[in-house]
Amino acid sequence: MFAEKGFNAARISDVADAAGVADGTIYLYFKNKEDLLLSIFEEKMDLLLAGLREALDGVTEPLEQVRTFAHYHFRQVRDHRELAEVLQIELRLSNKFLKEYRPQKLWEYLSIFAEIVRVGQEQGVIRKDIDPFMAMWAFFGAMDEMAMQFILAKHRKFSLDAAAETVSSIFIRGLSIPEGRGQSLEEA
Amino acid sequence: MFAEKGFNAARISDVADAAGVADGTIYLYFKNKEDLLLSIFEEKMDLLLAGLREALDGVTEPLEQVRTFAHYHFRQVRDHRELAEVLQIELRLSNKFLKEYRPQKLWEYLSIFAEIVRVGQEQGVIRKDIDPFMAMWAFFGAMDEMAMQFILAKHRKFSLDAAAETVSSIFIRGLSIPEGRGQSLEEA
Amino acid sequence: MFAEKGFNAARISDVADAAGVADGTIYLYFKNKEDLLLSIFEEKMDLLLAGLREALDGVTEPLEQVRTFAHYHFRQVRDHRELAEVLQIELRLSNKFLKEYRPQKLWEYLSIFAEIVRVGQEQGVIRKDIDPFMAMWAFFGAMDEMAMQFILAKHRKFSLDAAAETVSSIFIRGLSIPEGRGQSLEEA
Amino acid sequence: MFAEKGFNAARISDVADAAGVADGTIYLYFKNKEDLLLSIFEEKMDLLLAGLREALDGVTEPLEQVRTFAHYHFRQVRDHRELAEVLQIELRLSNKFLKEYRPQKLWEYLSIFAEIVRVGQEQGVIRKDIDPFMAMWAFFGAMDEMAMQFILAKHRKFSLDAAAETVSSIFIRGLSIPEGRGQSLEEA
DNA sequence: AATGAATGAGTATTCATTCAT
DNA sequence: AATGAATGAATACTCATTCAT
Numbered sequence: 001m002f003a004e005k006g007f008n009a010a011r012i013s014d015v016a017d018a019a020g021v022a023d024g025t026i027y028l029y030f031k032n033k034e035d036l037l038l039s040i041f042e043e044k045m046d047l048l049l050a051g052l053r054e055a056l057d058g059v060t061e062p063l064e065q066v067r068t069f070a071h072y073h074f075r076q077v078r079d080h081r082e083l084a085e086v087l088q089i090e091l092r093l094s095n096k097f098l099k100e101y102r103p104q105k106l107w108e109y110l111s112i113f114a115e116i117v118r119v120g121q122e123q124g125v126i127r128k129d130i131d132p133f134m135a136m137w138a139f140f141g142a143m144d145e146m147a148m149q150f151i152l153a154k155h156r157k158f159s160l161d162a163a164a165e166t167v168s169s170i171f172i173r174g175l176s177i178p179e180g181r182g183q184s185l186e187e188a
Numbered sequence: 189m190f191a192e193k194g195f196n197a198a199r200i201s202d203v204a205d206a207a208g209v210a211d212g213t214i215y216l217y218f219k220n221k222e223d224l225l226l227s228i229f230e231e232k233m234d235l236l237l238a239g240l241r242e243a244l245d246g247v248t249e250p251l252e253q254v255r256t257f258a259h260y261h262f263r264q265v266r267d268h269r270e271l272a273e274v275l276q277i278e279l280r281l282s283n284k285f286l287k288e289y290r291p292q293k294l295w296e297y298l299s300i301f302a303e304i305v306r307v308g309q310e311q312g313v314i315r316k317d318i319d320p321f322m323a324m325w326a327f328f329g330a331m332d333e334m335a336m337q338f339i340l341a342k343h344r345k346f347s348l349d350a351a352a353e354t355v356s357s358i359f360i361r362g363l364s365i366p367e368g369r370g371q372s373l374e375e376a
Numbered sequence: 377m378f379a380e381k382g383f384n385a386a387r388i389s390d391v392a393d394a395a396g397v398a399d400g401t402i403y404l405y406f407k408n409k410e411d412l413l414l415s416i417f418e419e420k421m422d423l424l425l426a427g428l429r430e431a432l433d434g435v436t437e438p439l440e441q442v443r444t445f446a447h448y449h450f451r452q453v454r455d456h457r458e459l460a461e462v463l464q465i466e467l468r469l470s471n472k473f474l475k476e477y478r479p480q481k482l483w484e485y486l487s488i489f490a491e492i493v494r495v496g497q498e499q500g501v502i503r504k505d506i507d508p509f510m511a512m513w514a515f516f517g518a519m520d521e522m523a524m525q526f527i528l529a530k531h532r533k534f535s536l537d538a539a540a541e542t543v544s545s546i547f548i549r550g551l552s553i554p555e556g557r558g559q560s561l562e563e564a
Numbered sequence: 565m566f567a568e569k570g571f572n573a574a575r576i577s578d579v580a581d582a583a584g585v586a587d588g589t590i591y592l593y594f595k596n597k598e599d600l601l602l603s604i605f606e607e608k609m610d611l612l613l614a615g616l617r618e619a620l621d622g623v624t625e626p627l628e629q630v631r632t633f634a635h636y637h638f639r640q641v642r643d644h645r646e647l648a649e650v651l652q653i654e655l656r657l658s659n660k661f662l663k664e665y666r667p668q669k670l671w672e673y674l675s676i677f678a679e680i681v682r683v684g685q686e687q688g689v690i691r692k693d694i695d696p697f698m699a700m701w702a703f704f705g706a707m708d709e710m711a712m713q714f715i716l717a718k719h720r721k722f723s724l725d726a727a728a729e730t731v732s733s734i735f736i737r738g739l740s741i742p743e744g745r746g747q748s749l750e751e752a
Numbered sequence: 753a754a755t756g757a758a759t760g761a762g763t764a765t766t767c768a769t770t771c772a773t
Numbered sequence: 774a775a776t777g778a779a780t781g782a783a784t785a786c787t788c789a790t791t792c793a794t
Binding site for chain 2: 145171
């Protein structure tokens, strides 16, 4: 309906025009301008979450799920470039989003990763010395920063596939149980 | 001089008062309000960078340098909590910082990581199929997101030491050359 | 129906809710919001007027009627405190009421006083050098201001009986024919 | 400086234009738009108060002071018609003025009347059964309502001199000690 | 008669920035 | 170099009112 504008700098009247309604009508559906942005976020997160669950469907091996997650995430960024720009950039400029909001939907999305780690630990394929939630934030942070770089790089060389593969290969190996006796590097 | 306020919401006149000068005087030293924030960032980055170099001094093994980097980073967040809040939160609300700035100083700081990876690859202790810059952004993103969670968690349980150890152990193993023939998990 | 809210600040939708109807329905019965307030005023003035006529019924002596009028007026303020607040305060904030309206109903109410004066003059008990309409406005102004002070004084000491007695005693003597030769004070 | 506009309906930018300054400059001197109106009121009250004291200077007889007060008040209304319109009409439309403000300056002005009554009572020329403050409000209310009628009557017949004389003659006689034994009328 | 979703006009106020002194 | 009084652009939001159903 309005993601087309994608500006935090957009006037409410612009949005209203684009939607073909009067300014006041916006306020019948959204509490205020910020709520409008946050609503877009929530709506899209629902789709993102559903898509992720579908993508993971059929993938049983936890470490393989990590790879699937990463590829799915970056594919979404690539396929919904405009939306990704709004979510990566504009959303972060929102005081409320940054400080207060920390939304349920994002939590649900990321929790899937934490759950993957937990199950992997149960199955004995993921290190037990790693807190699933810490791993979750690290994984999200890594992907998010790379997505940000992609968005900021605008139209320059940047392969999201490569990004997905880099992140997943690092985390897959980083999280997996060392083979043989070889824990020599991180026994701390 | 003014980090004590730490608000994007702080009035220029507040800053001027705190500094014991007139409003106009601020503009003799800074181009505008945003420049003021960015200047704090740059100034602090110099210290951070110098500190990192010092911390890495004497550490020769690349993978050990990764661990040192992570511990140093989170130690700074812990020891300069107030400043970290400004840098994590307020700075991100700056349109310029997010979109245009991508500053030299941050680049210098992170480049050290890319260089560690490059050297590690030369020395044969780090996988060659990983782009150092990709790894750099992933590493920074992981640390940054965890730091953000720490800041947002306010006064609750959150061990920065554990965060440092988690990130570094994941990346150290994730970046290291697989031992034996054991690439079985991620040959994709 | 709505005096309970008593606010110029009340939303039309509040009034509609309180009345158990839809917003638009209000406009089937009242031209606009101001008309709503003015309608309350008119409706209440009818009652006030009828009550005054009843109170004066049986009182024949003009100067005694003045006292009756005053006591009646203040008794209404006391007995209908909430309504009086709306009429004293909210009504005065209405541009239309203050500037244009000067309503028929108030005029009828006050005219009774002018008529008392006129009759008193005919009967030779009230000074003929006083214009009945001037006296009317003075009398109303005196009562109205005291009522206003009472309303504003909220819950503090203020006897409306004393107010009634003060106003009436001043006006009764002030309007009456000087006894004996004693015009010495105001022959100007 | 701006009384010339006299509109509650005036835009801040109109006032600023008339004053030859920018909109923002208004806010360096006045807290907000209402404060602007209240400030005019306060400033003018100082003059009014000073003028009243001067007018009363040399008049020693309390009842004569009552007449002087009334004539002075209405003369001000007549001589400063424009200002009076602002003060009578616009000021009353101010929620703050009506409900909260009840200002020091008005109190000072009216207190002079209460003091006249008190002194008159001491000197035995004014009835002791009248509370000076009640009399004060009645007197002010009477004058104020007549002034309001004058303002509202716009350019029609209305003699402020006659108004002054009516009010003062009623109050002078109404407040004075009955001569002879003649309390026959209001022994209640 | 009643509804209630949609309308859209209307404006005080802030505060970063300037520049004459 | 420093001042700080003056500037003025810039806009989200409310809520009385309408009118198609």
